[in-house]
Amino acid sequence: xxxxxxxxxxxxxxxPGEMTVYQVGGITEDMSFxxxxxxxxxxxxxxxxxxxxxDHDCREGICGACSMVINGRxxxxxxxxxxxxxxxxxxxxxxxDVEPWxxxxxxxxxxxxxxxxxxxxIIGAGGYITAPTGSAPDAHAVPVPKEAADxxxxxAECIGCGACVAACPNGSAMLxxxxxxxxxxxxxxxxxxxxxxxxxxxxxxDSEGFGGCTNTGECATACPKGIGLDAIGTLNRExxxxx
Amino acid sequence: MSIQVSSNQGYEHxxxxxxxxxxxxxxxxxxxxxxxxxxxxxxxxPANRRGRTVIVVGTGLAGGAAGATLAExxxxxxxxxxxxxxxxxxxxxxxxxxxxxxNYRNDGDSIRxxxxxxxxxxDFRARESNVHRLAxxxxxxxxxxxxQGVPFAxxxxxxxxxxxxxxxxxxxxxxxxxxxxxxxxLGAYQALSRQIAAGNVELHARTEMLDLVVVDGRAxxxxxxxxxxxxxxxxxxxAVVLATGGYGNVFYLSTNAKNSNATAIWRAHRRGAxxxxxCFTQIHPTCIPRSGDHQSKLTLMSExxxxxxxxxxPKAAGDTxxxxxxxxxxxxxxxxxxxxxxGNLVPRDIASRAAxxxxxxxxxxxxxxxxxxxxxxxxxxRLGRDTVAERYGNLFDMYQRITAEDPYQVPMRIYPAIHYTxxxxxxxxxxxxxxxxxxxxxxxxxxxxxANRLGASALMQGLADGYFVLPPTLNDYLARTPAVPxxxxxxxxxxxxxxxxxxxxxxxxVNGDRTPDSFHRELGELLWDExxxxxxxxxxRKALERIPELRAEFWRRLKVPGxxxxxxxxxxxxxxxxxxxxxxxxxxxxALHRAESCGGHFRVESQTPDGEAARRDEEFGYSAAWExxxxxxxxxxxxELVFDHVHPTQRSYA
Ligand SMILES: Cc1cc2nc3c(=O)[nH]c(=O)nc-3n(C[C@H](O)[C@H](O)[C@H](O)COP(=O)(O)OP(=O)(O)OC[C@H]3O[C@@H](n4cnc5c(N)ncnc54)[C@H](O)[C@@H]3O)c2cc1C
Ligand code: SF4
Ligand code: FES
Numbered sequence: 001x002x003x004x005x006x007x008x009x010x011x012x013x014x015x016p017g018e019m020t021v022y023q024v025g026g027i028t029e030d031m032s033f034x035x036x037x038x039x040x041x042x043x044x045x046x047x048x049x050x051x052x053x054x055d056h057d058c059r060e061g062i063c064g065a066c067s068m069v070i071n072g073r074x075x076x077x078x079x080x081x082x083x084x085x086x087x088x089x090x091x092x093x094x095x096x097d098v099e100p101w102x103x104x105x106x107x108x109x110x111x112x113x114x115x116x117x118x119x120x121x122i123i124g125a126g127g128y129i130t131a132p133t134g135s136a137p138d139a140h141a142v143p144v145p146k147e148a149a150d151x152x153x154x155x156a157e158c159i160g161c162g163a164c165v166a167a168c169p170n171g172s173a174m175l176x177x178x179x180x181x182x183x184x185x186x187x188x189x190x191x192x193x194x195x196x197x198x199x200x201x202x203x204x205x206d207s208e209g210f211g212g213c214t215n216t217g218e219c220a221t222a223c224p225k226g227i228g229l230d231a232i233g234t235l236n237r238e239x240x241x242x243x
Numbered sequence: 244m245s246i247q248v249s250s251n252q253g254y255e256h257x258x259x260x261x262x263x264x265x266x267x268x269x270x271x272x273x274x275x276x277x278x279x280x281x282x283x284x285x286x287x288x289p290a291n292r293r294g295r296t297v298i299v300v301g302t303g304l305a306g307g308a309a310g311a312t313l314a315e316x317x318x319x320x321x322x323x324x325x326x327x328x329x330x331x332x333x334x335x336x337x338x339x340x341x342x343x344x345x346n347y348r349n350d351g352d353s354i355r356x357x358x359x360x361x362x363x364x365x366d367f368r369a370r371e372s373n374v375h376r377l378a379x380x381x382x383x384x385x386x387x388x389x390x391q392g393v394p395f396a397x398x399x400x401x402x403x404x405x406x407x408x409x410x411x412x413x414x415x416x417x418x419x420x421x422x423x424x425x426x427x428x429l430g431a432y433q434a435l436s437r438q439i440a441a442g443n444v445e446l447h448a449r450t451e452m453l454d455l456v457v458v459d460g461r462a463x464x465x466x467x468x469x470x471x472x473x474x475x476x477x478x479x480x481x482a483v484v485l486a487t488g489g490y491g492n493v494f495y496l497s498t499n500a501k502n503s504n505a506t507a508i509w510r511a512h513r514r515g516a517x518x519x520x521x522c523f524t525q526i527h528p529t530c531i532p533r534s535g536d537h538q539s540k541l542t543l544m545s546e547x548x549x550x551x552x553x554x555x556x557p558k559a560a561g562d563t564x565x566x567x568x569x570x571x572x573x574x575x576x577x578x579x580x581x582x583x584x585x586g587n588l589v590p591r592d593i594a595s596r597a598a599x600x601x602x603x604x605x606x607x608x609x610x611x612x613x614x615x616x617x618x619x620x621x622x623x624x625r626l627g628r629d630t631v632a633e634r635y636g637n638l639f640d641m642y643q644r645i646t647a648e649d650p651y652q653v654p655m656r657i658y659p660a661i662h663y664t665x666x667x668x669x670x671x672x673x674x675x676x677x678x679x680x681x682x683x684x685x686x687x688x689x690x691x692x693x694a695n696r697l698g699a700s701a702l703m704q705g706l707a708d709g710y711f712v713l714p715p716t717l718n719d720y721l722a723r724t725p726a727v728p729x730x731x732x733x734x735x736x737x738x739x740x741x742x743x744x745x746x747x748x749x750x751x752x753v754n755g756d757r758t759p760d761s762f763h764r765e766l767g768e769l770l771w772d773e774x775x776x777x778x779x780x781x782x783x784r785k786a787l788e789r790i791p792e793l794r795a796e797f798w799r800r801l802k803v804p805g806x807x808x809x810x811x812x813x814x815x816x817x818x819x820x821x822x823x824x825x826x827x828x829x830x831x832x833x834a835l836h837r838a839e840s841c842g843g844h845f846r847v848e849s850q851t852p853d854g855e856a857a858r859r860d861e862e863f864g865y866s867a868a869w870e871x872x873x874x875x876x877x878x879x880x881x882x883e884l885v886f887d888h889v890h891p892t893q894r895s896y897a
Contacts (some may be wrong), residue, residue, distance in 0.1 A: 012809065016485050029647070030534035038539055038760070043760045045813060050805050053812055057500040059540050062425055063331040080644065088647055107472055110810045116449065120328050124440030127393045128433035133312040133710045136383070136390035140347065143401025153394035153419060156426060159739060161329055 001092035005040065007052055008099045010108050019097070029088035033076065034059060034066065036087055037098075053111040055064065059083040061224065067166070068112055069099040074163035074222045081161065081224045084138045101166035105173070105209040115160050118208040119176060125204035126197040126210030127180040129190050148186050155182040157225045164219035164227075170211030175219040177205050178235035179227045185238055195242035202239055251518025256876050257832060263868060263882040266582045268372035268672040273888055274354075277376045280672065281715050285722035295721050296480040298465055300452045300507055302329030304424070304702060305685025306486030307431030310711025310717035314438035316714060318721075321478055322435070322444055323467060325451045325502060325815075330432040333488050333500040334705065337424025338545050340408060340416035341702040343381040348405060352413040356380045359889050360411050361700060364590075365665075366842035366858060367891040368520070368866065370884065372672055375692050378708040384418055387710055395419050408546070408698040416699045421545060421637055427702055433708070434602040450476075451815065453743040454510045455681065457484065458735045461724070462511075462681035465741045470815065473808040478739050482719055483712065485511060486705075487665035489686035491524065493823045493830070494775070497661035498530060498543045502815075506540045508668050508687050509822040516676040517868035517880060519669035519689035521826065522834035525696055525843045526776055527662035528594035531645055533615040541660040542645060544617075544638055547697055549594070551622040551631065552655070556615050560605035561748050566616055566654050577601055585896045592695060592843050592856070593896060595659035599776045602658075609656045618654035659776060665692045665703060666833075667845065669868040669882070673716035674708060677870075680724065682717060683770045684708035688868065694842025713785045719876020747807045755800035759816040762797050766820075766827060768789070774831050778848045783835040787828065794824040829869060829877060836879070839863045851893070860891055 024040050031039075034056055041051035061084040070076030073238040076085045090096065098112065105219025106114040144152075156179075166174040181198050184190035192198070209217045213232060220229045262747045269279045276688040286894070287295065295318055302324040310322045324332060357378040362369060389395065395417050396404040408416040419426040438444040447468045456464035456479065464479035490505035493498040498776045512518045529544045578597060579586045589597075598615045601607065607616050623631050627650060632639070640651045646656070668676050668683040670690055675682050677815040680857040692700065726813055729736070769789055773782035795818065805811045840849040840856035841863070849857045 002818070028535060028537070031537050032539070035537045037538050039537060042758050043762060045802055045804055046756065047555070048802075048804060051813060053810055057326060057331055057502050058336045059335070059501055060336055060542055062422065063326070063333075063335050063500060064328075065326060065331050084644055086645070113810065116327060120436060120442070120448075123330075123433060124436040128437045130389065130437065131387070131390035131434070132315045133308075133387060133434075133714070134384040138403055139345070145401050146397045149394050149397040149401075152392070153396075156394050156419075156429060157422065159290040160328065160427075170845055183394065184392050187394070189390055189392050197297075212510070215257045238321050 001087070001090070003027060003036075003090065003093075003168060006097045007111070009052070009111055011110065013107060015111055024219065027087050029086065032059065032083060032086045033070070033087065034083050046080070049230060053113050055113050058081055060197065061178040064161040067101050067161055067163070069101065071097050074101065074166040075224055079224060079226075096106040101162050103171040103210075104166045106162060107172060116160070116242060117171070118158050118210070121160065121208060122173065122177055122201055123180065123203045126193070126200035127184065129184060130193060131189070142188050144188060145198065152186045153184045154178045155227060155231055158227055159225055161224065164224040165210065167218040167222035169216055169218065170214060170218070172213045173205050173208070173210040174213040174232050174235065175223060175227055177201050178231035181235050181238055182231045194224065194238070197240045198238045200233065246386045246810035250671070257836065258876060258878050260870060260878040260880045263311070263852050263880050266370060266556045266671050266882065268370070273372065276372055277379055282591045282714050284719035287347070287718055287722045288404060289317050293319055295319065295726065296321060296476055297484060297717065298483050299323070299482040299484045299486060300465065301332065301486030301488065301685070302359065302432070302435065303334035303486060303488055303685060304431060304705035305687070305709040307428060309434050309484055309684060309713050310444055310704050311394075311431060311434035311438050312710055314443035316718070316862055317595070318445040319481060321439070321447070323447045323450050323452055325470060327449055328389050329435055329448065330429060331447065332428060333503050334702070335425050336500060337702055338421045338543065338626065339547065339715070340406060340418035340699040341384070341706070342408070342415050342421045342697070342699045342704065343385045343417060344415060345380055345382055345385060346405060348414050348872055350413050352415050354382070356413065357381060357415065361691065361697060362693070362889040364695055364697040365408070366695050366894065367693065367860065367864070367886060367889075368841055369691055369693030370866070370882075370885065371888055373690050376712065377704060377707050377810065378710045380705050383700070383711060384703060384706045388427060388430050388706075391434060393419065393426050393430045395426070411697070427706065431706070432476065441782070452507045453818070454739050455514045456736050456739050457678060457731060458729060461784055463729055464736065466740050471810050473806070473811065475740060475744055477736055479729050479736070480781070481724070481726060481729065482682065482717060484682045484684060484717070485668065487686045487687045490826060491661045491664050493767070494661045494770050495763045496533065496538060496541050496771070498527060498541050501540055504819040504822070505818050506822045507824050508518055508683065510758070511668060511678065511681060511825050513871050515678045516681055516683070517669040517870050518666070518829060519868045520666040520692065520833065521830040521869070522774065522837060522844050523593065523694050523842065524661060525663040526595045526659045526664060528591055528598060529617065529657045531642065532656050532658035534610055534646070542641070542660065543660070544655070544657060546591070546641060548617060548635060548638060548655075551626070551634065552587065552617040552619050553621055554587050554594075554615055554617055556601045556606040556608060558606075562606070566608070566618070566846045575601070575606070578664070582625050582896050592845065594820060596776050596845060598659055614656035614658045615619035616654035617657045619650060620654070621652065627896070651893060661771070661775070663696055665689065665696055673719070674713055675716065680720065684712060684713050693810060694844055710837045716836070721870035723814065737878045746821065747814065747818060750801065750814060750821070753798060753801040753803070753805060755798040755802050758802060759813055759820055763823070765817070765851050766793060766823060769793070770827055770830070774834050777845050777847050778839070779833050780835060783831045786831045790824060790828045790831070796861065797824065832877065833867055833869065835866065837863055855895070859894060873881070
């Protein structure tokens with residue numbers, strides 16, 4: 001198929017950016033979205049232009065690196081990551097808009113690459129269980145009910161991609177933060193730091209410049225890992241308890 | 244002595260140097276060696292640790308665990324990864340699970356059995372002392388991870404669930420659905436994040452190590468490039484740890500993350516670290532086949548599918564009917580036919596070679612004839628669709644997303660792909676390379692898996708190295724090595740920085756007409772053909788001739804747009820390729836010199852009468868540690884392997 005791409009090009013953090021139009025041909029259904037961009041980039045290099053910069057690594061939907069707003073939706077039309085989106089979801093002749101995550105807390109570095117280090121700092125503020133190496137009791141010393149373990153796992157599945165922030169009209173990081181709080185606060189091992197964790201993580205979230213949550217629910221719709229709004233409910237309850 | 248192995252303008256031959264006499268493994272009963280080593284290790288006074296700096300390159304399971312642990316012990320850690328966050332290291336993608344000799348099932352597992360399985364699975368090409376220690380330490384890993392909040396799968400009673408994996412007879416694999424690597428890595432990442440926030444670890448994300456600084460014979464730092472600004476930085480330390488992962492991406496197409504690369508270990512090799520068994524690479528039998536020339540990477544489908552799926556191809560070559568139109572009598576369930584007792588569950592290397600063989604006969608299926616069927620029709624008839632969905636539903640979904648085919652209706656197509664590299668930097672019992680002060684952990688070293696790695700053992704090794712083995716041995720090194728001040732203007736430091744800058748400038752200056760990826764694909768295809776699943780002397784010689792030609796063309800025709808002073812992903816790729824060319828050559832040389840078959844290394848000249856891999860212990864019962872020689876061919880140092888505990892036998896699965 002032949003496609004028209006309108007891609008956000010921005011040479012550097014402080015440079016102005018703009019949507020630039022490109023044509024690509026010879027795209028097949030089996031290609032992933034990133035493979036389609038690979039083809040464009042190979043052509044751009046041979047023309048002496050700069051290829052479009054984008055973050056990616058695993059291309060399996062697990063590392064959380066890939067991050068594009070496609071036709072106005074973070075990760076595009078399917079509920080998956082950009083790297084796991086395939087071209088069979090597009091048709092010959094389509095025009096596709098490709099933009100970076102847009103959020104004050106995720107400044108653009110170049111083209112489609114943004115700085116998400118604010119997420120790392122939220123984790124550093126309390127998204128862990130203090131368990132220095134060598135201090136652990138036997139793994140079976142504390143049984144964990146299966147329901148709690150399963151629910152913790154489902155929230156630990158967050159890949160830290162930031163689509164929730166990009167989708168939110170306020171640029172809120174509530175879903176990301178909530179996923180980690182639910183994961184750790186549900187486990188008996190996480191109980192001793194339960195209150196300090198939620199307080200510190202919420203404070204870090206606020207100081208990083210993420211917006212407030214007004215329950216629009218866009219985050220959960222965009223999340224490729226299916227983290228649900230119930231996580232935010234739990235976060236709010238944990239936060240109230242911790243005050 | 245000089246040995247002629249090929250006649251071309253690249254490596255003409257190699258020379259043989261002194262054998263490796265001392266691996267630093269303590270002697271005495273194997274069960275007591277690790278305790279002894281730790282007892283004899285010197286300690287650094289806690290008050291003095293802040294004054295000692297350790298560089299850790301890599302934030303995967305090995306590096307993440309090591310960085311967090313060393314910082315907890317009080318060292319000043321400076322850590323690097325090329326991703327935007329430590330959480331995205333390639334370890335995140337591991338699916339199946341992690342082994343540990345917990346024997347929670349009471350099914351006869353023990354440290355000794357895990358040790359035995361690993362030595363045998365490695366086809367008797369690993370060092371017994373190291374493997375035994377790995378088995379011992381495995382027990383502590385699970386405790387550590389549970390304490391960190393890793394949500395392993397649990398049973399209704401609240402205790403940990405396990406599964407069995409890859410041809411062993413006990414159930415010792417702990418897992419978190421199909422995302423074990425993710426959950427283990429997040430545990431390590433969170434521990435590391437705590438140390439970063441506390442100011443004990445200085446993290447440099449989006450920063451790539453380009454070279455190693457060696458001063459007065461000791462590793463003292465690295466030269467790294469800030470991938471955002473393009474600035475070259477020199478970082479100095481008292482010791483350097485490489486936790487930079489494997490080199491499977493030398494093949495271009497592999498199951499590794501796209502940016503995984505060999506630059507850190509290869510540059511260290513060029514500075515004096517021996518590289519061991521580079522030809523020991525693992526090919527995984529169950530990956531989704533490539534769908535065309537645009538293919539950028541290959542996706543693994545968990546090996547567990549072989550428990551219920553049946554593998555077949557049409558009996559007749561060139562049969563293009565759709566699978567469901569091929570009657571039972573015209574199908575060849577070739578693994579069941581060739582290996583009646585193991586059937587579809589033969590080890591990874593055997594399943595992979597058999598798939599290649601039937602495709603070479605023209606019986607492969609799908610685009611380009613590079614695929615075989617993995618059929619669940621019988622399993623669905625026997626167990627019902629629901630049970631099959633419960634066991635493999637997420638894998639079926641992933642397959643369908645990528646191929647748009649429904650595995651409940653039509654058989655999956657699979658083909659082998661490069662997955663893991665057993666070779667790596669040679670390390671002694673302390674995980675120290677041949678450069679004092681340079682340590683290598685995780686997939687970056689060659690340590691524990693011999694010629695073939697068992698499923699679920701890489702995660703175990705990465706975490707064993709990072710949490711439990713490296714911290715005490717590094718402590719010992721620092722305690723015995725006085726702190727010597729060093730500044731970036733030292734001539735040896737400046738020379739390394741200049742060399743790195745010159746290389747980038749040279750890449751930008753070529754300004755030819757071929758992209759970095761086009762060269763990488765060509766190199767990868769050559770390696771896959773000649774140094775992949777089956778290797779022959781003639782094919783390896785051909786590759787050894789072709790690689791230098793391709794490299795020369797690279798330096799003539801490469802095109803890298805942009806400058807070095809900005810985020811430039813083409814420059815990153817080109818710079819990694821320079822090292823891949825050299826590594827590829829050493830892999831082929833190693834494969835050529837090792838005229839035996841063992842584990843993942845199959846030399847067509849060395850087969851048993853029934854076509855299985857024939858090991859030649861008398862001649863090749865050693866690890867091959869290669870020394871870089873700037874002015875001539877590589878130098879081979881043999882580490883003879885001694886098996887006092889597990890008696891070498893020839894594998895048989897017929
Ligand atoms: C698809 C897949 C599934 C797997 N499943 C399993 C499984 O179920 N069980 C199992 O045991 N094993 C599995 N493996 C193998 C296992 O995942 C890896 O061997 C292991 O995770 C490697 O960990 P590591 O810490 O050594 O390196 P990695 O996780 O590869 O980390 C390397 C780190 O080094 C950094 N780095 C590298 N080079 C540089 C440089 N020059 N400068 C700066 N930083 C650098 C990277 O940024 C990264 O942080 C699987 C592998 C794949 C590909
Ligand atoms: S909550 Fe979902 S959308 Fe947000 S970072 Fe995690 S995986 Fe991405
Ligand atoms: S590239 Fe890793 S999730 Fe998309």
